[in-house]
Amino acid sequence: MKYLFHMRTSKCGWLDLAITSKKENAGLLQYAKFALLDCYKEFDGIVDKFKDRPPVSRVKLIASVLREFYGAPPKDLHEIVLMRRRKHELDECPYCGYPLKPRTLDHFLPKEDWPEYAIFSNNLVPQCSDCAPIKGQRYYCDTDKQALFLHPMYSSALSTVRFHVDVSLVGNRAIFCAKFSILEYVSVEDEQRIRLHLKSLQVKRRIEEYCDEQYQRWTRIVGARGCNVRASFERRLKEGDSDPYATNWGIAFYQGVLNNPQAVENLQKHEPYGPPRPLVKIRALFISD
Ligand SMILES: [Zn+2]
Known part of the structure; x- marks a missing residue:
């Protein structure tokens, strides 16, 4: 934002x-x-x-x-x-x-x-x-x-929003709970406007659905080719914004999962067993206009 x-x-x-x-x-x-x-x-x-x-x-x-x-x-x-x-x-x-x-x-x-x-x-x-x-x-x-909404070209208030996601496990299912913070200096009036803006656009529900989709996507990635989940998530956090508070949904997702070792373990257990599949050889396919 x-x-x-x-x-x-x-x-x-x-x-x-x-x-x-x-x-x-x-x-x-x-x-x-x-x-x-x-x-x-x-x-x-x-x-x-x-x-x-x-x-x-x-x-x-x-x-x-x-x-x-x-x-x-x-x-x-x-x-x-x-x-x-x-x-x-x-x-x-x-x-x-x-x-x-x-x-x-x-x-x-x-x-x-x-x-x-x-x-x-x-x-x-x-x-x-x-x-x-x-x-x-x-x-x-x-x-x-x-x-209901703040204009992103007229108000800097939305750029002060930070995201946090709590992750809990119920059986094998990860449950996500999105939370919001704002920078300390934001006025009470802007805080109230940010609240109404986020509510009117149903941002909390949408972040939680996004995290659920991402978790399922990583389940498929780990199941298909195996990877070290913790190392992969930590690498993505290093590549992203250096702000310790998540400025976008993706960073909040990685931070949230890493904060719950069980959620990481639950993803990691989908790793495929047996030897890695051999690489197949490919050749270029040229198509003219
Ligand atoms: Zn949007």
């Missing part, structure tokens, strides 16, 4: 690309340009005033046009949206910490309710495919009277 301040911009290049394209309805965007620029100027204030419900959309007449420019963008805009969606250097989801490259884009203010931000770059955040359906079109909660 990293603070993505570097992705923010004060420019409105995406809108310019849409307006100057040859796509049908580009003229409608030109007509609405100043209204949209006014909305863009208000965006930072809306994100900062998270206890206020954002104002009702003022561009409803061209809502479908704006959404369509995101769903089927003209060539130049498509390139830049693709860069934000996939050609970034993130190796984990900024919303939840899932330790794989995020491959979808989230509209922080959902485009169904606020289409004015459908192609506003500061509203578009890389996100993992598990977070996407959970966040969906949600943003403001009338019960909590505040936004």
Whole structure:
């Protein structure tokens, strides 16, 4: 979970690309340009005033046009949206910490309710495919009277979250319990927001399911080719972040299993018996275009 301040911009290049394209309805965007620029100027204030419900959309007449420019963008805009969606250097989801490259884009203010931000770059955040359906079109909660989520490009609070996993064994089955910590200096208000964000994205349940999958995966790895589980896990921890508190789910999993010798032993016992299988010889297979 990293603070993505570097992705923010004060420019409105995406809108310019849409307006100057040859796509049908580009003229409608030109007509609405100043209204949209006014909305863009208000965006930072809306994100900062998270206890206020954002104002009702003022561009409803061209809502479908704006959404369509995101769903089927003209060539130049498509390139830049693709860069934000996939050609970034993130190796984990900024919303939840899932330790794989995020491959979808989230509209922080959902485009169904606020289409004015459908192609506003500061509203578009890389996100993992598990977070996407959970966040969906949600943003403001009338019960909590505040936004449910923290914006990874506007708040550094999510980058202070650390993960811990307790592992216990029931018979041969490993049971995982995910816990969270935050850095000491985080304000009480941010702590409360982090709590709501993690709860709204069901991060605890998802970490525990992730650990369960990883444990089963390692059971298969040890069973298929045998390995020293403790040495393998310790090597992965050395390769990772030097932070002693886990900054992602993968590190928390390795630390959690290593902290329970029985869980390590339970994995190790799947090691195959008998002599190792001989290596087979291979030859290259060439395929022309
Ligand atoms: Zn995620």
